[in-house]
Amino acid sequence: MLAERLGSSRRPIRDALLDQEAIAGLGNIYAVEALFAAGIFPLVEAQRLHASAWERLAGTIVTVLQRGIDNGGTTLKDFRNVEGEVGRNQDDLRVYGRADEACPRCGAKLVGFVSGGRSGAYCPRCQPRPRTRLVR
Numbered sequence: 001m002l003a004e005r006l007g008s009s010r011r012p013i014r015d016a017l018l019d020q021e022a023i024a025g026l027g028n029i030y031a032v033e034a035l036f037a038a039g040i041f042p043l044v045e046a047q048r049l050h051a052s053a054w055e056r057l058a059g060t061i062v063t064v065l066q067r068g069i070d071n072g073g074t075t076l077k078d079f080r081n082v083e084g085e086v087g088r089n090q091d092d093l094r095v096y097g098r099a100d101e102a103c104p105r106c107g108a109k110l111v112g113f114v115s116g117g118r119s120g121a122y123c124p125r126c127q128p129r130p131r132t133r134l135v136r
């Protein structure tokens with residue numbers, strides 16, 4: 001369970017998701033996309049997520065990973081899938097690598113960020129910075 005493994009972490013949720021001991025193989029791109037799909041601000045401390053947010057996030061991680069597999073893997077730089085083909089999933093990314101572009105859901109300008117040396121992007125309207133302690 002995500003919440004059991006990461007629920008006490010003070011790290012930003014996006015960074016916590018990249019902890020390979022917690023979730024094997026969840027890459028940065030998928031973490032960024034899953035947080036967008038779940039409507040969760042990527043830099044909120046993991047410990048501030050309510051159970052309902054963890055549940056939603058677990059669902060969107062599965063959805064995003066499945067979409068990546070269906071599209072043959074995400075292509076960035078030198079990635080090739082086992083057949084040596086360039087994956088098609090980059091065209092399907094909603095926010096990753098799209099800072100300053102329009103949010104595909106609401107049209108607001110996407111915001112880029114760097115945390116823990118890894119880049120990402122989020123929608124300030126769909127993934128607002130939480131004002132209360134818990135993110136539901």
Ligand SMILES: [Zn+2]
Nearest residue numbers: 103106123126
């Ligand atoms: Zn949006």
